[in-house]
Amino acid sequence: MRKASGALKNTGLEPALFAMWIGIGSIVMMFAAFTSAYVVRQAQGNWLEFRLPEWFFLSTVVILLSSLTMHYSYKQFRKGNTTVYRSLYLATFLLGLLFVITQYLGWNAMQSGGVELTGNPSGSFVYVISGVHVLHVLGGMAALAVGVAKSWLLPHRITKKRITRFKMMAHYWHFVDVLWIYLLLFFMFQ
């Protein structure tokens, strides 16, 4: 993100990071809309109850792990442990991939269990909401892929610019993680 040089920072935050958090606010509103639509529709009856596929719980473990690797990768980046930080960064990406795969397997399990995308809206909601979440994970992974490639190709330098970028990546990644936990709990207990 280019910014006018020498800009004042009234909030003490990097404008790019600040802007990303505002964007996250928008994503939160999108999922708030989805889950409230779910609640409103559920209250009208004719609602199919079904168990969430077990793959979803595995994917929860996977995404939590990926947050951990992301966190330690950033710490090691700041400390200057080049190999550890690179490997953990790569591991985060691979865990992200594994998360997407387990989600896909979860949808397959729902399908073979008789909960179809085009059936009762209670199933459709789970497909669509988790699907949109996966799209946000994939968006993060696209950025992560660039970051990982750069981490292996560029010499390890702890510049201000790279710290900001790393922070943005890490914050976003933790956000999609927390978002998934929220969605899982919502599906389980709502």
Place this chain on the structure above:
Amino acid sequence: MAQNQVAVQDVTDQLIERYGFDDKFHDHHHGDKYQANFITHYIFSMDHKMIAKQFLITGIFWAFVGGLMSLVFRLQLGFPAENMAWLEPFFGQWITVSDAGFGRISQEFYYAMVTMHGTILVFFVLTAGLSGTFSNLLIPLQIGARDMASPFLNMLSYWFFFLAGAVLFFSLFLSTGAFSGGWVAYPPLSALPQASSGSGAGMTLWLLSLTLFVVSVLLGGINYVTTILNMRTKGLSMWRLPLTIWAFLVTAIIGLLSFPVLVSGFLLLFFDRSVGTSFYLSEIYIGGQALDNVGGSPILYQHLFWFLGHPEVYIIILPAMGIVSEVLAIHSRKPIFGYKAMVFSIMAIGFLSFLVWAHHMFVSGINPYMAMIFVLFTLIIAVPSAVKVFNWLATLYGGSVRFNSANLFAIGFVSMFISGGLTGIFLGNSAIDIQLHDTYFVVAHFHIVMGVAAFFGMYAGVYHWYPKMYGRFMNEFLGKVHFWGTLIGAYLIFWPMHYLGIAGVPRRYYSFDTFDSFAHFGTMNQFITVAAFLVFIVQLIFVINFFYSIWYGRPMKVKNPWGASTLEWTTPIKPGHGNWPGKVPSVHRWSYDYSKGERDFVSQIEPLSEEEKEQQAH
């Protein structure tokens, strides 16, 4: 006078040089990146001033298209029995001509025109054209920033808007026609491609266009909020901001919180249309065929749509309110009355805008007890709105008011906002709404309060900041003709509609042939149509004035022609990239020091005098 102005100029530069701060902006060479050639300067520009002009001119284009559409459906409403064969050369198959040579506007075309008029005016003109133009132009200039936080995202914001427009424009030329189910796109008309000819490809493109538009709004909004909160110049605390900036800030926040909800609603609609889910559809017969969809709820869409839809009207009106506050204060030579009350009422309106959406659904089958809560919140919005109206009137009271085009439109805005706001109190009551919902009363209400009023705010802004944009003035005589024509004409169009609505004439209907009870409104509808044509012609005067003045307008000879205290008038007459050629000015006082003691105005960049410091200490 001229001598005096020149002296003031020098003082401005001296103040910036003495008290401003050097951010080393001009040490880097920006020229090649920002305005090296025609393409980077005029097309893929990353300079906020150029992007503002792009938004404005694109908005003018869409206002022209959307306005023309209203004339087409007004022809049908005013003169349903006249021969429309003369329209055939323009609209081809959409004008059905009998063998005897008698032409009629086809129903599909009428509905498509009504739908497109709403979509274009609400989103492309009054959201992008208004907020996009003035947020881009004024935020960096009035907060003392070199540009937006991210000039690149800013450029993307415009081009997503452009793309959204291109897609919608393309849909107008489909052989099956543009979408025709109303700008709110309620299912099932929007969810079933077989529901009407416009519900097919037309609706698909509508959905695509609006999604692109939301991307544009979000990219813009992220930038506006980040820039306002992070990049204000030295000394410019939030309580010293001009009300324009406060309005843009709250507008952007509302947009960031409400547009994503619309996307959620659209996504579910997309699944219903293309994948076969039943979020909004249940037990429908269409063309004698029963559909498989069971268990959906069309009301769910209305909730999601209006959760954006209602805040959207404040996204439209708040920037206009901000512009009007600024223009009224400057041209009345008085500080804005009740600055903090103005800020708090902007915030209150922003907050309440999220709690009133179901007043659009009083007769859709929502629980009447829930409706009562929404009545309450809806009527509470009258309080901050009234605070603003009183403050505008109090600002005008006893001022040395300049009746130039900019200020006339600002005063006209207050008039329109009062007239249209009062009818909102009727409509906000769920009991009265049973009679008035979906009638011309609603059409009259929202056109006056957010259509015409927002246009007035936009015109006030264009006439006022035109010199800042193009270094020339618009023609004052034509501006006044434009104002009086629009003010009188708009009332002539919309005032009679209240009577139609109270009598129960439903909106959106193609013809009232079969309703004996509405037969006597034929002449009134003719009158409205004639007035609509006249108002459209008056708008052309504005368009001509606007484009003529870019090249031939009276040139601006001094930096600060209106004697305004805010920062945008401390930049050179034609500011380059980075806005200030040297240092960035620092700010020492609030933005409304007009008629202060012996002085006409005191610029924000002027440090406090000893006397003032003493006053502040107490």
